[in-house]
Amino acid sequence: MTSTSSAEHAETDGYTPVADDLGAVLATGAPPAPPSAWSASVTFAWRAMLKIKHVPEQLFDVTAFPVIMTLMFTYLFGGALAGSPEEYLQYLLPGVLVMSVAMITMYTGVGLNADIQKGVFDRFRTLPIWRPSALVGAVIGDVCRYSLASVVIIVLGLVLGYRPGGGVVGVLAGVGLLLVFSFAFSWIWTLLGLLLRSERSVMGVSAMVLFPLSFLSNVFVDPRTMPSWLQGFVDVNPIAHLVAAVRGALSGQWDGSATLWMFVSAGIILAIFGPLTMRRYNRK
Numbered sequence: 001m002t003s004t005s006s007a008e009h010a011e012t013d014g015y016t017p018v019a020d021d022l023g024a025v026l027a028t029g030a031p032p033a034p035p036s037a038w039s040a041s042v043t044f045a046w047r048a049m050l051k052i053k054h055v056p057e058q059l060f061d062v063t064a065f066p067v068i069m070t071l072m073f074t075y076l077f078g079g080a081l082a083g084s085p086e087e088y089l090q091y092l093l094p095g096v097l098v099m100s101v102a103m104i105t106m107y108t109g110v111g112l113n114a115d116i117q118k119g120v121f122d123r124f125r126t127l128p129i130w131r132p133s134a135l136v137g138a139v140i141g142d143v144c145r146y147s148l149a150s151v152v153i154i155v156l157g158l159v160l161g162y163r164p165g166g167g168v169v170g171v172l173a174g175v176g177l178l179l180v181f182s183f184a185f186s187w188i189w190t191l192l193g194l195l196l197r198s199e200r201s202v203m204g205v206s207a208m209v210l211f212p213l214s215f216l217s218n219v220f221v222d223p224r225t226m227p228s229w230l231q232g233f234v235d236v237n238p239i240a241h242l243v244a245a246v247r248g249a250l251s252g253q254w255d256g257s258a259t260l261w262m263f264v265s266a267g268i269i270l271a272i273f274g275p276l277t278m279r280r281y282n283r284k
Contacts, residue, residue, distance in 0.1 A: 040129040040133035041132075044133055044136070044137020044138060045141040045144070046141070047137065047141070048140075048142065051111075061149075062152065063148070066149050067152065069100050070092075070096050073220065074160065077220060081220075086160075095217075095247070097150060097246065098219065098239065098242050100149055101150060104142075105142070105182055105185050106189050106203060106207070108139060109188075109191075109192045109193030109202045110203055112135070112194065113192075113193040113194075113198065114199055116193070117198070117199075131281075139183060139190065142186060143186075147179060150178060164251065166253075167252065170249050170251070174250045177245050177246055177262060178242065181262055184265075185266070187274050187277055191273050192206065194277065216234065238265035238266075238269070241261040245262045
């Protein structure tokens with residue numbers, strides 16, 4: 001009865017499906033190849049950049065925050081520690097550059113946690129792509145934000161009177177070292193973004209780690225003026241090694257030991273937190 005009614009309905013409409021017509025609208029070639037790992041990662045990196053287009057307020061942490069940090073510490077401590085803000089700026093700017101970018105890395109985990117809470121990453125995991133690409137792309141996208149923050153700080157420093165002895169090559173090398181370390185460092189907060197339940201929790205735990213690492217270092221003062229027990233902490237602080245390496249590159253007086261330890265620290269962080277992050281991501 002039902003089939004008869006359907007046939008009568010088709011005849012009434014004046015159209016009867018034909019196999020040839022159906023074949024004409026169906027794809028007959030081979031299915032497209034899945035995207036490569038690099039292509040998928042770049043796509044997710046571009047997605048991270050598009051977020052800024054739709055929410056420009058996200059640029060606050062890579063523009064206004066570095067400017068405030070540079071101006072505040074230059075004119076707050078410059079006269080007391082170096083006699084004048086201009087002289088202190090020569091020592092301070094590389095440290096503030098590292099500190100500002102290091103602080104910004106926490107937003108990698110914050111953004112990831114926000115996507116997870118919205119259910120976006122559940123959809124990504126169903127796609128036929130290289131599984132780590134969603135995380136790798138997010139970190140690569142944030143590296144672009146770190147680059148913008150670095151440019152803002154260096155331009156501001158030049159306006160205030162900072163003169164890098166290493167010239168353009170030294171500046172590019174210093175920023176390159178900073179970006180390499182920041183890429184590895186971001187995986188710590190990526191893991192926290194997967195482990196913790198809210199964005200606020202990720203920010204709170206990240207701040208508890210970043211503030212001691214940043215302030216108990218060589219960012220603001222020479223560690224030789226510190227108590228011996230605190231100097232011991234600075235000697236093993238990866239942020240301190242990064243500051244020394246970047247400061248040496250910008251000044252044109254490379255610190256080979258600090259640069260080596262910076263790469264070692266970045267490698268250890270990436271080797272530990274990269275696999276842990278992927279393991280948690282696959283199980284979440």
